[in-house]
Structures are given as structure tokens and as C-alpha cells.
Amino acid sequence: MEIWKEFEHNEITHSAAHYLMTINKLIDDLGYARVSDVARSLSITPGSASIMLKSLKEKGFLVEDKNRFLRLSEPGDRLAHSIKSHRHIMITFFRDVLHINPEQAEIDACKIEHLISTETGEHLLWFLQFLMCGDEHAKAFLERYWASKDKLCNLTSCPVCDKAGECLLVQLEPHEDGLTD
Amino acid sequence: MEIWKEFEHNEITHSAAHYLMTINKLIDDLGYARVSDVARSLSITPGSASIMLKSLKEKGFLVEDKNRFLRLSEPGDRLAHSIKSHRHIMITFFRDVLHINPEQAEIDACKIEHLISTETGEHLLWFLQFLMCGDEHAKAFLERYWASKDKLCNLTSCPVCDKAGECLLVQLEPHEDGLTD
DNA sequence: AATAAATGTTTGGCTACCCAAACTTTCTGT
DNA sequence: ACAGAAAGTTTGGGTAGCCAAACATTTATT
Structure with missing residues (x-):
């Protein structure tokens, strides 16, 4: 698989991650999280929340008790914590x-x-x-970096080799007298 | 707009960005870029490329000459360069x-x-x-950071306050004797 | 010029995620 | 108990992007 296609292959989508984090936040703040609480908290419609939360249940990231209260499963909580x-x-x-x-x-x-x-x-x-x-x-x-920052921000030539003109990015290539690891 | 919804509001999508960068790369390598060259280079079907490239033309990121050779417009090139x-x-x-x-x-x-x-x-x-x-x-x-990295990686307590147990993340909160900016 | 190959586009189907609106189920107050 | 509110689900529609396959066009070969 080419590197650029890895963008689609993540543990969880951006949207789903925020569903999970919202459930934990609601439980902290309200003491509970239901479908409509999640929808309100994320400013999406209950219909959208219903569908997404169903899929997150099917994927094992959250569980719902008899009273329709949601909480994260262990893998769901691990994921939410990692992203936070x-x-x-x-x-x-x-x-x-x-x-x-x-x-x-x-x-x-x-x-x-x-x-x-x-x-x-x-x-x-x-x-x-x-x-x-x-x-x-x-x-x-850090002190020296912050102090020199304003000067650095206005650089149009490299502070080491003093070459000007080209894209500043070329300055990230290691210099003879710079750090090359 | 809540912060988490900003994820959808970017100058360009991941996929479109790679279409643009690929066109520049093809022109560098082959001397030209047509729909099928882009499709081959990205390992996607010509049909998908056709649709995406049409939309990129409509958005003004690229232009096509009479012989169906593609090149980036000024805004398209600026975007591609910024992302690279x-x-x-x-x-x-x-x-x-x-x-x-x-x-x-x-x-x-x-x-x-x-x-x-x-x-x-x-x-x-x-x-x-x-x-x-x-x-x-x-x-x-940098030398000191790299030298102390192995030790740091195995930390289970904060090197400043020496408190152990909790999530290492709390250590990112400023300490009394640490740098708080 | 005629056929074959290469190239480009369209169509229908899929996933993900959103909305609006209709509908169903459950809870709450009198 | 039963009406109305609240909560939850389903359906149909939209965007983005992918694929496969059919179709159309252009270029190359004989």
C-alpha cells in the first residue's frame, strides 16, 4: 500500500473519536450519556448520532445498558484516552x-x-x-530560541551558509558545520 | 463552529492534495501528465482520476491544454508546494x-x-x-536530549516532582521549578 | 483508410458521515 | 391510565472518494 493511502487506514475516524471522547466527558459532567446527550454535545442530529453510536457498539467500542445509558468499553476507553x-x-x-x-x-x-x-x-x-x-x-x-525567534522569522537567507534566494526549506538539509545526527 | 468540526474545513482534501503533487511530479519525471498518468501514478482507476481531476479543474487548481496535458494553475501550485x-x-x-x-x-x-x-x-x-x-x-x-532519551523513555515518575503512578501526561503541566514561559 | 490500442468518461455501487423529517418507543405528570 | 414530551430509530437525500465495467474518443500501426 502506498504511503498516501494510509490516510484512510486508522484505528478510528476523526468523527468516531469525538463520539467516544464525548461519552466520557458526559459521564464526567452529567453522570451519564444517552444518544440524545451525545447528539446535543456534538451539535449533530439525534438521527446521525443514533447511526454512528450503533456502529461504535457493533465495533465493540461502547456498551449500552438496559436503560440505554452508554459507556465506553475497555478498548473504546483506551482509544479515547490515547487520542486525548x-x-x-x-x-x-x-x-x-x-x-x-x-x-x-x-x-x-x-x-x-x-x-x-x-x-x-x-x-x-x-x-x-x-x-x-x-x-x-x-x-x-528554549530561552535562546524564543529570544532569536523574531529574527529567525524574518530570515531570507540561511544563518549558517548565508545563501539567500531559494526556498527556506533547503536550509533544513544538514550543513557541513550543522548537526547531522 | 465547534473545533472538532474544523476537521472537514481545509483548503484541500488529502486525496486532492496528492493529485496535485502527483501532477507536478509527473511533469518533472515524464515531462507531462495526463489523466491516465495520474491514475497510474496514484494506483487508482482512470475513472476515479477522471472525476477528481475534473473537479480540480472546476476549482481552478489545474488546467488542461488542447492535447489533454495537465498542469497546475498558480493557486494549485502554491497549494501543492505548501503541502510538500x-x-x-x-x-x-x-x-x-x-x-x-x-x-x-x-x-x-x-x-x-x-x-x-x-x-x-x-x-x-x-x-x-x-x-x-x-x-x-x-x-x-539536542546532544543532551538524545543522550537522556533512553532513560526518559522508561520514566514512570516525574523527573522534577518525582511523583509516580499517574499518567505521564500530567508531567506536561508546568512545575514550580520548571519552565512556564 | 481500417483496425487495434490507448486514453478518457460515464454509470451504478460501495463506505463514511452529515441533515431533515417521519415514525416508534419510552418516560413523565396529572 | 393516558396524553404529551422526550428520546431513539428509520428513511431519503447530499458530499467525497473509491471501484468495476461499459462506453466513447483519440492515437498508433499496418
């Missing part, structure tokens, strides 16, 4: 490290939270932990 | 900074390349530029 974690990690990185405006950070994180792999989520978490847990080198790096 | 840039930035960050395995880095980058905002793409580029352009603090930070 990814969102939290992405928002933190975008907002607190990159200094992207918080609204945009939330939007971008929400779009990709269900798409990034467990591996990428974990590595990002470790990276953030190191960045934010008081290590002197991390502190110094 | 995002992919390049994400792959570089995932692979060369986070040390995610290259295949997974490519898959994840491909899934999100068309979803991240211009703002997020730019900030990530600046971050990478600072990380990779030879600054001493960046070098020291």
Missing part, C-alpha cells in the same frame, strides 16, 4: 514551545490527534518532558 | 529530531501535511532552523 493524550501533547508543544496562538494550536491538534501513531505520540511526549522538566540545557535552549 | 513543505518539515522533525523511525515518520507526516495551518508550519520551520543551524545551545540541548 495526543491532543494534549500537541497543544502543549504548539502553544508552549512553538508559541503558536492557542486557538490555532487547538485547531491543529484536534485535526491530527487521531492520525499520529503511538510511536510519534510517545517520542513527542519524551521530547516535551525533557524540554519542560527543568534541565539547564533545555532552559537555555 | 509541510511534509518535509514534519518528516525532518520526526526523523532527525525525535528519532522516530523513518517509515513511521513518513506515514505520520503524510497524514497531517495538508491539515496543519500555515502558522503551525512556519513556527515548526523556525524551530527546526534554530535546532539545526549550528547554535551552541541548540547543539548542547
Whole structure:
């Protein structure tokens, strides 16, 4: 399978992920979650919710008791938790490290939270932990990065090789005196 | 509009983005791009390609000459270039900074390349530029990060507050002695 | 020029997800 | 108990994108 077709092959769709997360949120906030509560919370019609929730039940992500109260199954809860974690990690990185405006950070994180792999989520978490847990080198790096950010944002030539003109992206290729790992 | 519904509201869909990028690639490689070339290159049927390419023409992202050769319009090319840039930035960050395995880095980058905002793409580029352009603090930070990564990966308690047990994610909340920006 | 091959388009069917509206079931208050 | 409200489901329609297969057109070969 070509890489670009992997886009359709995820553990769960964006929409379904939000159904699951909403059920947990409703149980936290209201104490229960029924079809109509989920529909209201997501601003979709009860008809759409009914169909999607039926399919999520059939897939084993949630269960319904005799009184039509919904709750997540163990796999459903694991999935919802994983996606919430990814969102939290992405928002933190975008907002607190990159200094992207918080609204945009939330939007971008929400779009990709269900798409990034467990591996990428974990590595990002470790990276953030190191960045934010008081290590002197991390502190110094971040301070210097933020301080030089405004200058960097206006760069039209590479700060290392000083070549101008071309797309700034070429600067991501390793330089002789840069870090190549 | 709630944030979660923004997922559907992008400049271009994942599929359409790859049609555009494929046309540029074909013109580079073959010198031209026709409907069937695009279909072959993307491993989809000519029928599907015909329909999608018609809609991309109608949207003004590409043009077709009298001999049915396709090329991107200015807006189409701008979009394709932006998405390729995002992919390049994400792959570089995932692979060369986070040390995610290259295949997974490519898959994840491909899934999100068309979803991240211009703002997020730019900030990530600046971050990478600072990380990779030879600054001493960046070098020291990366070396120390990579060196401590194995230890960090196995953490079950926070290296700052030393609290164990809970989800590691809580460690992303700012600590008293950590960096809070 | 005539046939064969390559190319392009249309049609009907599928999945996913949404809406509106009709319909059914269950709960609630008098 | 029974009417009305609330909750849940079904049906028909729409978008996006894929496939298979039939059909139409264009290009190439003899």
C-alpha cells in the first residue's frame, strides 16, 4: 500500500473519536450519556448520532445498558484516552514551545490527534518532558530560541551558509558545520 | 463552529492534495501528465482520476491544454508546494529530531501535511532552523536530549516532582521549578 | 483508410458521515 | 391510565472518494 493511502487506514475516524471522547466527558459532567446527550454535545442530529453510536457498539467500542445509558468499553476507553493524550501533547508543544496562538494550536491538534501513531505520540511526549522538566540545557535552549525567534522569522537567507534566494526549506538539509545526527 | 468540526474545513482534501503533487511530479519525471498518468501514478482507476481531476479543474487548481496535458494553475501550485513543505518539515522533525523511525515518520507526516495551518508550519520551520543551524545551545540541548532519551523513555515518575503512578501526561503541566514561559 | 490500442468518461455501487423529517418507543405528570 | 414530551430509530437525500465495467474518443500501426 502506498504511503498516501494510509490516510484512510486508522484505528478510528476523526468523527468516531469525538463520539467516544464525548461519552466520557458526559459521564464526567452529567453522570451519564444517552444518544440524545451525545447528539446535543456534538451539535449533530439525534438521527446521525443514533447511526454512528450503533456502529461504535457493533465495533465493540461502547456498551449500552438496559436503560440505554452508554459507556465506553475497555478498548473504546483506551482509544479515547490515547487520542486525548495526543491532543494534549500537541497543544502543549504548539502553544508552549512553538508559541503558536492557542486557538490555532487547538485547531491543529484536534485535526491530527487521531492520525499520529503511538510511536510519534510517545517520542513527542519524551521530547516535551525533557524540554519542560527543568534541565539547564533545555532552559537555555528554549530561552535562546524564543529570544532569536523574531529574527529567525524574518530570515531570507540561511544563518549558517548565508545563501539567500531559494526556498527556506533547503536550509533544513544538514550543513557541513550543522548537526547531522 | 465547534473545533472538532474544523476537521472537514481545509483548503484541500488529502486525496486532492496528492493529485496535485502527483501532477507536478509527473511533469518533472515524464515531462507531462495526463489523466491516465495520474491514475497510474496514484494506483487508482482512470475513472476515479477522471472525476477528481475534473473537479480540480472546476476549482481552478489545474488546467488542461488542447492535447489533454495537465498542469497546475498558480493557486494549485502554491497549494501543492505548501503541502510538500509541510511534509518535509514534519518528516525532518520526526526523523532527525525525535528519532522516530523513518517509515513511521513518513506515514505520520503524510497524514497531517495538508491539515496543519500555515502558522503551525512556519513556527515548526523556525524551530527546526534554530535546532539545526549550528547554535551552541541548540547543539548542547539536542546532544543532551538524545543522550537522556533512553532513560526518559522508561520514566514512570516525574523527573522534577518525582511523583509516580499517574499518567505521564500530567508531567506536561508546568512545575514550580520548571519552565512556564 | 481500417483496425487495434490507448486514453478518457460515464454509470451504478460501495463506505463514511452529515441533515431533515417521519415514525416508534419510552418516560413523565396529572 | 393516558396524553404529551422526550428520546431513539428509520428513511431519503447530499458530499467525497473509491471501484468495476461499459462506453466513447483519440492515437498508433499496418
